[in-house]
């Protein structure tokens with residue numbers, strides 16, 4: 001099991017690193033919000049221990065951005081037991097909450113319990129700019145207005161939005177959305193993407209979905225040039 005600890009207080013960070021390693025976890029420790037978010041997105045951790053008050057990005061912002069892309073369980077640490085902090089933390093998608101100072105045994109018990117819950121759910125709401133997708137409800141809105149998509153279009157857009165910023169080849173898209181190989185005819189993907197762009201009102205040259213020549217497609221927000 002691999003854990004990422006995001007904690008800026010050197011003493012606490014050190015104590016967590018040593019203690020959790022003794023419990024048999026592989027532990028990486030970073031001390032600011034930007035590094036925390038970067039590693040949480042770039043690497044596969046089974047759980048994050050995230051301090052709320054951090055330099056750079058604070059824990060809330062790390063959590064909010066993480067939840068756009070990943071459902072890794074997060075145990076939030078905070079210095080004070082403020083109801084507002086707790087509610088905000090849980091609303092942003094923290095899985096559990098621990099107030100400092102805490103007993104190490106309590107921390108380990110919480111971590112074990114989160115890890116026992118099994119593979120995390122995927123993020124349920126994905127946002128790219130004013131596009132907002134509620135995945136379980138199969139509802140897409142653009143600036144609050146409902147956009148109707150076919151089941152296939154929804155799946156295609158879900159894939160692109162979940163993998164925001166990542167270039168997906170036509171072959172990858174074909175196998176993930178159609179569950180088939182279109183080695184000979186990836187034109188199917190081009191046609192579907194073109195239709196999807198029309199549905200969501202993506203202008204040319206594109207605000208959300210972009211063609212990467214010779215490679216495939218990427219979803220990311222680009223403001224049109226004035």
Ligand code: CA
Pocket residue numbers: 007008009051052053054
């Ligand atoms: Ca702190």
